[in-house]
Amino acid sequence: MTVSFLPPSPSALAKSSWEDIAPYFDDLAGRALDTESIEGWLREWSRLEELVTEAAARAMIAYTIDTSDSAKEADHLRFSTEILPRMEERSVELAKKLLQTGYTTPSLETTLARFRTQIEIFREENVPIFAELEEHSARYQRITGSMTALWDGVERPLPQLQPFLKSRDRGVRERAFRAASQPYLDQRGALAALFDKMYELRMRAGRNAGFADFRDYIFPAKFRFDYTPEDCERFHEAIEQTAAPAVERVLEARQQRLGLDRLRPWDLAVDPYREKPLHPFSDAGELVGKAQRVFDRVDPMLGREFQTMIDEGLLDLESRKGKAPGGYCETLHFHGRPFIFMNAVGLVDDVMTLLHEAGHAFHAFASHPLPLIWQRHPGSEAAELASMSMEFLASPHLTEPVGYFSRAEARSAWLEHLEDVLLSLVHIASVDAFQTWIYTSGQGGDAAARDQAWLRLRTRFERGVDWSGLERERVARWYRQLHIFMYPFYYIEYGIAQLGALQVWRNSLKDPATAVARYREALALGAVRKLPEIYQTAGARLTFDVETIGELVQLVEEHIERARAELP
Numbered sequence: 001m002t003v004s005f006l007p008p009s010p011s012a013l014a015k016s017s018w019e020d021i022a023p024y025f026d027d028l029a030g031r032a033l034d035t036e037s038i039e040g041w042l043r044e045w046s047r048l049e050e051l052v053t054e055a056a057a058r059a060m061i062a063y064t065i066d067t068s069d070s071a072k073e074a075d076h077l078r079f080s081t082e083i084l085p086r087m088e089e090r091s092v093e094l095a096k097k098l099l100q101t102g103y104t105t106p107s108l109e110t111t112l113a114r115f116r117t118q119i120e121i122f123r124e125e126n127v128p129i130f131a132e133l134e135e136h137s138a139r140y141q142r143i144t145g146s147m148t149a150l151w152d153g154v155e156r157p158l159p160q161l162q163p164f165l166k167s168r169d170r171g172v173r174e175r176a177f178r179a180a181s182q183p184y185l186d187q188r189g190a191l192a193a194l195f196d197k198m199y200e201l202r203m204r205a206g207r208n209a210g211f212a213d214f215r216d217y218i219f220p221a222k223f224r225f226d227y228t229p230e231d232c233e234r235f236h237e238a239i240e241q242t243a244a245p246a247v248e249r250v251l252e253a254r255q256q257r258l259g260l261d262r263l264r265p266w267d268l269a270v271d272p273y274r275e276k277p278l279h280p281f282s283d284a285g286e287l288v289g290k291a292q293r294v295f296d297r298v299d300p301m302l303g304r305e306f307q308t309m310i311d312e313g314l315l316d317l318e319s320r321k322g323k324a325p326g327g328y329c330e331t332l333h334f335h336g337r338p339f340i341f342m343n344a345v346g347l348v349d350d351v352m353t354l355l356h357e358a359g360h361a362f363h364a365f366a367s368h369p370l371p372l373i374w375q376r377h378p379g380s381e382a383a384e385l386a387s388m389s390m391e392f393l394a395s396p397h398l399t400e401p402v403g404y405f406s407r408a409e410a411r412s413a414w415l416e417h418l419e420d421v422l423l424s425l426v427h428i429a430s431v432d433a434f435q436t437w438i439y440t441s442g443q444g445g446d447a448a449a450r451d452q453a454w455l456r457l458r459t460r461f462e463r464g465v466d467w468s469g470l471e472r473e474r475v476a477r478w479y480r481q482l483h484i485f486m487y488p489f490y491y492i493e494y495g496i497a498q499l500g501a502l503q504v505w506r507n508s509l510k511d512p513a514t515a516v517a518r519y520r521e522a523l524a525l526g527a528v529r530k531l532p533e534i535y536q537t538a539g540a541r542l543t544f545d546v547e548t549i550g551e552l553v554q555l556v557e558e559h560i561e562r563a564r565a566e567l568p
C-alpha cells in the first residue's frame, strides 16, 4: 500500500471543491481492514487530513491577511463552510470503521476516546447548521475587520488606536477609548442580530445531539473529559474571592500613582511609571530579530525553530488595513510548520503576543514527529499552557543587548505583564460565566437580557473601575470578544492554562533549566496523553480550587509589589 494515490501537496488542493476531495474518502471507506492493512490505512487517512487541513489553513491565512480580496474570501469560505464540515462527516465515518475493528495501541487511546465521543454526538442534521455558523463567523470577521475610526483626520484600523490608549494625556486616552468603542456602538444592532442567529443555531445543534442545552453539548464536543461545568463554577467563585480583590488593590495603586480621584476605563493602559509608553521595536523586522535572540537564550532548539519560521516566511506580524483583527498561530500539518499572524503596532503587548504565539508554534514543532495528525493537537487547555508558559519562560531574557528593553524598561514591562495576568483571570471568569449564562439561562436569545447579564457579571468580577455614564461602552466589550461569536465556550481554557503557566513559572524561579526541559517534554506529548498527565509532565496540575488559585494570585501580587518597589 502506498500514499501515491493522494495529491502530492496541499497546493494541489488550493482550488479544490468538496467533489474533488470526496473520492479519496470514498477510497479509504471502501477498503477492507485487517491487521495487515490497518496501519497503512491509518497513515493514508492521516495524510489526507494533513493535506486538506493545510490547504484550508493556507486559504484562511491568505484571507485574514487581506480580508478585502473577494477571491481569497471565497477560497476561505469554500474550505471552512463546505470542505471541512464535509470532511468531518466523512472522518466520523472512517473513525467508526476504525473503532469497529477493535484496533488500539497505547499512543492511540486518547485519539480513540475522542473518536468515540465524536461519533456519539455527531448528527447528520447538524452538518448544515455548523456550515451556516461558519458563514456567520465570517460575517462577524468582516464587520469587525472593516471597522475604522477617524483619528486626527485619518481613517485608521482600530488596533492602531492602541498606542493612544497609553498616552500620558488623559484627554487623548479618553478620545481614543471613545473612538475605538464607537464602531461597536454603531454596529451593536447588527452584531446582536448576528448573535441571535448563532445562538439559535447552536441551541438547535445541542438539542439535535440529545442535550438539554448547548453547554451540555460543548463539554463532550470540546473533549473536556477532565473537568466539569461545576469545576468551572468553582473557578468563577475562586477568581471572585482571590483575583478580583487583588485586581482592585492593583488598580488602587495605579489610581494613586496617576494622582486621579477615580479610575476610568481609559486609565487602564497608560504606564504610570513613564512619560512615554515603551516602544520596544519600530518595525516587524526588529520585533522578529530580537525575538530570535530571546528564544535562543530560552533554549537553542527553540531558537532554531523560530529561525526556520523566519527563513520560510511563516510570520505576518504588522498591522495593516484589511487584515483581520487579533493574532493566531495556525499549524500547517502536511509540512509540519506553524504560521503566526498578528497586528503589531510597536507596543509591549505585541512582544507578549509574539511570545505567546511562538509558544503555540513550538508546540506544533514538538508534536509534529508524532505519526498521526490526531495525536498532535491536544485541547486548548494544553495548547494555551504551551503559549502562556512561554510568556513567563522568555521574560528573563527580554533585556538588552539580547531583547527589547533596558533594565528599567524591563521592570515596568514585567509589572505590566503581571498586572495583565490578574486582569485577564478576572476577564476570563466574566467571559466564561457570561457564556454559561447565555446557553443555560433560557434567555440567551434576548439581546437586551444578554447585555444586562454582561453588566451584572462585569460588576461581580471587575472592580476598581468607574464606568458610570459608560454602560453602553461597557456592554460593547463583549461584542469585541470574538470567541463569544466564533468559538463558543472557548475561554476558560485560558484560565486553566494561565494557572498552569503560573506553576511552570513558579518552578522556573527555582530551577529555570529544568522548567524549560519539562515544558518541552510536555509539548512533545502532543495529544497522546490525558490532560492531567500533560500538565504533570510540565510540572503543573489542573486547578479550580480557591486555595491553589489563591496561592498563585498571591505569588503574582508579591512579584508585582517587588517590581513596583524597584521602579522610580
Ligand SMILES: [Zn+2]
Pocket (backbone or CB within 6 Å): 356, 360, 383, 384, 387
Ligand atoms: Zn493562544
